Amino acid sequence: MTEPLIRHYGPKAYSDHPPFRYPDYKSTVKRSPSHDLLSIVATLSETTGPGPIWSDISEEDADLTLNAGTGSPAIGERIIVTGHVLDENGNGVPGTILEIWQANACGRYAHWRETEFPAPLDPNFLGVGQCRTSETGEYRFTTIKPGPYPWGNHPNAWRPAHIHFSVLGPALLTRLVTQMYFEGDPLFPLDPIYNSAPEHSRDRMIARYDHEVTEENWALGYRFDIVLRGELSMLEELDES
Amino acid sequence: MSPKLGETPSQTVGPYYSMRLGGEGQNVIPVPAEGGQRITITGKVFDADRIHVEDALLEFWQANPVGRYNHPDDKRELDLDPRFSGFARAMSDFKTGTYRLETVKPGRVPDLEGAFQAPHISVVVQARGMLDPVFTRIYFSDEEEANHDDLILRRVPEARRGTLVADLEPGSDPATYRFDIRFQGEDETVFLDF
Numbered sequence: 001m002t003e004p005l006i007r008h009y010g011p012k013a014y015s016d017h018p019p020f021r022y023p024d025y026k027s028t029v030k031r032s033p034s035h036d037l038l039s040i041v042a043t044l045s046e047t048t049g050p051g052p053i054w055s056d057i058s059e060e061d062a063d064l065t066l067n068a069g070t071g072s073p074a075i076g077e078r079i080i081v082t083g084h085v086l087d088e089n090g091n092g093v094p095g096t097i098l099e100i101w102q103a104n105a106c107g108r109y110a111h112w113r114e115t116e117f118p119a120p121l122d123p124n125f126l127g128v129g130q131c132r133t134s135e136t137g138e139y140r141f142t143t144i145k146p147g148p149y150p151w152g153n154h155p156n157a158w159r160p161a162h163i164h165f166s167v168l169g170p171a172l173l174t175r176l177v178t179q180m181y182f183e184g185d186p187l188f189p190l191d192p193i194y195n196s197a198p199e200h201s202r203d204r205m206i207a208r209y210d211h212e213v214t215e216e217n218w219a220l221g222y223r224f225d226i227v228l229r230g231e232l233s234m235l236e237e238l239d240e241s
Numbered sequence: 242m243s244p245k246l247g248e249t250p251s252q253t254v255g256p257y258y259s260m261r262l263g264g265e266g267q268n269v270i271p272v273p274a275e276g277g278q279r280i281t282i283t284g285k286v287f288d289a290d291r292i293h294v295e296d297a298l299l300e301f302w303q304a305n306p307v308g309r310y311n312h313p314d315d316k317r318e319l320d321l322d323p324r325f326s327g328f329a330r331a332m333s334d335f336k337t338g339t340y341r342l343e344t345v346k347p348g349r350v351p352d353l354e355g356a357f358q359a360p361h362i363s364v365v366v367q368a369r370g371m372l373d374p375v376f377t378r379i380y381f382s383d384e385e386e387a388n389h390d391d392l393i394l395r396r397v398p399e400a401r402r403g404t405l406v407a408d409l410e411p412g413s414d415p416a417t418y419r420f421d422i423r424f425q426g427e428d429e430t431v432f433l434d435f
């Protein structure tokens with residue numbers, strides 16, 4: 001019988017990620033584990049995952065300025081967000097679905113739980129989209145630049161403008177949900193969620209203005225790459241054993 | 242060897258993920274062509290004060306009833322309905338906190354020592370107030386023998402092993418299992434690092 005292929009991934013770089021418990025973001029205190037995680041060697045259950053198949057059954061929906069389907073474009077600053085999904089070795093991750101959600105230009109989410117912030121909804125903007133990476137791992141969205149919005153974590157708390165990104169990647173162990181921020185946001189030093197990521201890795205969540213991506217008389221361009229866990233190289237595998 | 246790129250940090254799914262993740266019907270995995278036992282798994286996620294988390298997102302990944310994953314790396318010559326995704330998303334109900342997964346019981350997949358793991362479903366838990374996902378596994382209370390031999394369950398201290406085992410409700414049809422997830426405290430769920 002054909003043996004399954006068990007890929008060898010490097011360990012998760014916990015030091016690049018936020019801690020589970022980060023008291024400045026108050027809700028993490030009660031929603032974080034207190035025991036250490038139990039380390040196991042990844043089996044087929046962890047080195048496979050829904051990414052490849054899920055990508056096949058999903059429709060593409062990459063233009064958020066039009067996908068409300070009303071026939072009228074969304075209001076706000078039209079932007080292009082593009083980049084690559086890569087593994088740690090710099091290889092593009094092909095054919096993986098990126099799912100995104102965001103506030104509108106005024107900072108308002110089209111979600112029933114948003115009832116406090118008196119900013120207008122835009123009937124022509126849903127704030128959700130998805131697209132699939134190309135053979136080289138490249139993706140591209142057209143959307144509206146989201147506005148900052150208030151939240152209840154502390155007095156006068158505002159989230160810097162951001163777009164939520166969800167990526168499945170090739171395996172269960174590559175699962176990532178992150179937020180993309182915009183270069184130069186004055187709210188960065190005040191935001192506990194952004195600052196929960198360690199200082200050395202925070203700026204990996206920032207999209208950079210890229211004039212090469214900007215299209216004349218159409219939209220400003222931003223570049224944002226996403227890096228997932230990758231397989232060990234042969235040399236590293238020797239090292240590990 | 243060129244230096245590694247750094248991983249993009251994780252951030253919370255926040256309160257509004259259901260605009261995109263976990264909508265209607267995503268919590269059902271239909272019975273595949275090769276058949277299988279229909280099961281329901283239901284439960285709640287509890288915080289440190291044992292208050293239910295009203296906005297948890299659970300993602301499930303499992304093998305099909307004969308123990309094959311629908312993934313390009315699993316090339317074993319076992320039946321596989323290509324429409325069987327093995328993937329589902331369930332949200333806790335905002336009022337009651339209860340999530341519900343309708344699926345088929347997974348078969349056994351190989352471990353790393355040439356034997357088979359007990360039937361299990363991998364789970365990813367995220368929520369507002371969680372900066373990183375946590376990973377755990379659902380095993381089944383009516384698979385005692387397989388559970389006893391499972392290499393990963395054996396690594397779990399005995400006192401905590403039960404947190405990974407879903408309890409079959411006697412007499413339920415289709416078979417319904419209860420699986421709660423708890424943060425902190427004596428009975429905290431075992432979360433896995435791999």
Ligand SMILES: [Fe+3]
Nearest residue numbers: 159162164255
């Ligand atoms: Fe947000």
